Amino acid sequence: xxxxxxxxxxxxxxxxxxxxxxxxxxxxxxxxxxxxxxxxxxxxxxxxxxxxxxxxxxxxxxxxxxxxxxxxxxxxxxxxxxxxxxxxxxxxxxxxxxxxxxxxxxxxxxxxxxxxxxxxxxxxxxxxxxxxxxxxxxxxxxxxxxxxxxxxxxxxxxxxxxxxxxxxxxxxxxxxxxxxxxxxxxxxxxxxxxxxxxxxxxxxxxxxxxxxxxxxxxxxxxxxxxxxxxxxxxxxxxxxxxxxxxxxxxxxxxxxxxxxxxxxxxxxxxxxxxxxxxxxxxxxxxxxxxxxxxxxxxxxxxxxxxxxxxxxxxxxxxxxxxxxxxxxxxxxxxxxxxxxxxxxxxxxxxxxxxxxxxxxxxxxxxxxxxxxxxxxxxxxxxxxxxxxxxxxxxxxxxxxxxxxxxxxxxxxxxxxxxxxxxxxxxxxxxxxxxxxxxxxxxxxxxxxxxxxxx
Ligand code: C2O
Ligand code: CU
Ligand code: CU
Numbered sequence: 105x106x107x108x109x110x111x112x113x114x115x116x117x118x119x120x121x122x123x124x125x126x127x128x129x130x131x132x133x134x135x136x137x138x139x140x141x142x143x144x145x146x147x148x149x150x151x152x153x154x155x156x157x158x159x160x161x162x163x164x165x166x167x168x169x170x171x172x173x174x175x176x177x178x179x180x181x182x183x184x185x186x187x188x189x190x191x192x193x194x195x196x197x198x199x200x201x202x203x204x205x206x207x208x209x210x211x212x213x214x215x216x217x218x219x220x221x222x223x224x225x226x227x228x229x230x231x232x233x234x235x236x237x238x239x240x241x242x243x244x245x246x247x248x249x250x251x252x253x254x255x256x257x258x259x260x261x262x263x264x265x266x267x268x269x270x271x272x273x274x275x276x277x278x279x280x281x282x283x284x285x286x287x288x289x290x291x292x293x294x295x296x297x298x299x300x301x302x303x304x305x306x307x308x309x310x311x312x313x314x315x316x317x318x319x320x321x322x323x324x325x326x327x328x329x330x331x332x333x334x335x336x337x338x339x340x341x342x343x344x345x346x347x348x349x350x351x352x353x354x355x356x357x358x359x360x361x362x363x364x365x366x367x368x369x370x371x372x373x374x375x376x377x378x379x380x381x382x383x384x385x386x387x388x389x390x391x392x393x394x395x396x397x398x399x400x401x402x403x404x405x406x407x408x409x410x411x412x413x414x415x416x417x418x419x420x421x422x423x424x425x426x427x428x429x430x431x432x433x434x435x436x437x438x439x440x441x442x443x444x445x446x447x448x449x450x451x452x453x454x455x456x457x458x459x460x461x462x463x464x465x466x467x468x469x470x471x472x473x474x475x476x477x478x479x480x481x482x483x484x485x486x487x488x489x490x491x492x493x494x495x496x497x498x499x500x501x502x503x504x505x506x507x508x509x510x511x512x513x514x515x516x517x518x519x520x521x522x523x524x525x526x527x528x529x530x531x532x533x534x535x536x537x538x539x540x541x542x543x544x545x546x547x548x549x550x551x552x553x554x555x556x557x558x
Contacts, residue, residue: 139230141182144175146197148241148253149190155304155311159284163252164191170252171274171309171330172239179234179262179416185227187219194218197227198242198495199257200369201352201515203418204229206535209495211242213462214536214554218243233416233498234261235352236272236326236371245544246332250279250289250302252309254330259352266410267375270324271315273387275366275394277302277334289332295545296435296449298488299333307387307395315395318402319381322409324348325374327366332544335367335489335518337390340376343397346409349373351514353498354413358510363390367491367518369542375409418498418513421528426477429470433492433519433541434485436550448550450541456550457540465536469553472531479528484519490546491518494555496537499529516542531557 151165166172177183187197196219198210208229209215219225237257241248256272279287279302287303294300307313317323329336338360345360351371366372379385381401386393436451448456457464472478480499484490493516502511504525519525540552 139181140178141184142175142177144183144185145188146173146175146185147188147190148195151252153252153309154284155278155280155306155309156282156284161278161280161284161286164248165252166239166255169309170254171276172253172255174256174258174272175239176258176260177231178260179231182228182230186224187227188224189219189221192221193244194220195241195243195248195253196225197239199227199229199237199239200493201235201237201371201498202229202257203232203497203533205533206496206537209535209537211465211495211538214465214538231259233352233418234259234413235349235354235416236328236373237352238274238328238330238371240330242538246289246300246548249330249332249544251286252276256326256328256330258326261413263414265324265413267322267324268404268407269318269321270326271317272326272328273307273395274309275305275307275327275329275334275336276309276331277305280304290545290548292447295447295549299543299545301333302331305334305389305392305394312393313395314398316398316400317376317378318404319378319399320402321378321404321407323376323378325376326371327374328371329366329368331368333368334389335365335491336394337363338366338372339363339388339390340385341388343385344377344379346375347372348375348410348413350512351516352416353418353513354415355510355512357409357412365518367489367516367542368544369491369493369516370518377407377409416498416513419530419532421477421479421500421530423477423479423502423528426479426528428479428481430481430483431469432483432485433490433551450546450550452539452551452553455553457547457552458550459548459552465554467554468536468556469539471556471558474531474534474557476531477528478531479526481524481526482517482519483524484522487521489518489520489543490551491516491542492539493542494529494537494539496533496535496557497529497531499527502526502528533557
């Protein structure tokens with residue numbers, strides 16, 4: 105594959121033409137309306153932020169903030185981001201959950217060369233699916249994501265969704281001490297277990313914020329877990345709240361229930377019926393309060409529950425003709441601890457990914473036939489949670505030996521302790537796609553593989 109490190113300026117003028125010519129090409133067949141383009145210039149650079157009152161934290165941000173600025177597109181439109189690297193080290197941007205061509209996927213040495221300090225890269229792709237997504241580097245991930253290079257990417261529905269109000273809630277637990285200084289993003293003994301946890305939980309970069317919401321309205325809460333390690337056990341006691349989408353993909357609305365486990369990389373779109381003015385509701389991680397939602401008087405007439413969101417144009421796998429492949433996620437029996445080499449604590453089907461070795465993707469763990477139908481059996485051989493994520497394609501979760509599954513599409517499945525789950529997909533996107541655990545410590549110590557679609 106030929107790589108692009110930077111594009112020349114004359115190239116960008118042609119992009120609109122490419123966009124229009126390719127409009128409606130692969131997934132989006134329904135609409136004739138001319139696709140628009142959403143243009144951004146996005147700079148990654150150091151930025152000091154105040155997470156602990158009176159102390160500054162030397163974060164890295166996108167667009168001058170950490171978590172990064174919210175990017176927005178609309179289903180069927182094009183998103184075009186000129187990404188400029190003003191860090192002192194190479195980086196890339198990966199668009200988590202977005203189905204796009206491999207050249208835009210942001211994986212170093214697989215999709216593109218790293219964007220060096222002072223260089224830029226033009227990302228451009230059509231946003232085929234509506235929903236809540238996010239973006240982050242795919243290089244030196246423990247530190248780069250840990251320092252704040254994470255941000256929401258919202259793709260609005262093509263037609264009005266029925267929601268008049270919405271908020272994005274980006275969850276991150278920072279690896280900092282009481283004075284705001286960074287602590288280790290990765291500690292070996294933690295990497296070999298649940299992953300290295302931060303200490304300070306925040307929403308949109310604020311610890312335990314109070315969010316004001318309009319009384320009587322139904323508000324869409326786009327909750328995004330862009331943390332390296334933490335699975336948030338989301339609950340909202342006393343709230344009238346329903347789930348509308350999981351990981352960007354709509355579901356038949358249902359009650360949030362007692363608790364929803366949102367692993368690293370995962371998203372949940374909730375609809376909250378805001379109680380009468382003056383009331384407060386907690387949003388919690390298990391027993392811990394992440395935010396206070398305060399109802400404030402609103403002049404609008406009471407809102408109603410919107411209908412289910414329209415499904416995304418993800419191809420439906422045919423289980424009757426699907427081939428089954430099996431993937432075992434396990435603790436590596438032998439630790440590789442050579443000089444200058446990372447320790448490999450984890451492996452998939454007996455193979456550990458080595459983040460120092462640029463050729464790993466040349467040895468895919470599986471090769472799928474283009475447009476073939478597949479069932480993946482995912483087996484967690486360990487007691488730790490693995491949010492298993494696939495690039496390039498969405499998959500349907502069909503069953504688990506641990507809980508009842510209402511089948512749904514996603515890009516990340518939280519594989520529980522010793523759980524075996526089955527997911528299914530149509531391999532419709534050619535390329536070499538990363539398949540990994542989204543606990544960054546696990547991904548960087550072996551739990552990653554490449555899956556080829558050819
Ligand atoms: Cu958020 Cu390789 O992924
Ligand atoms: Cu991804
Ligand atoms: Cu894991």
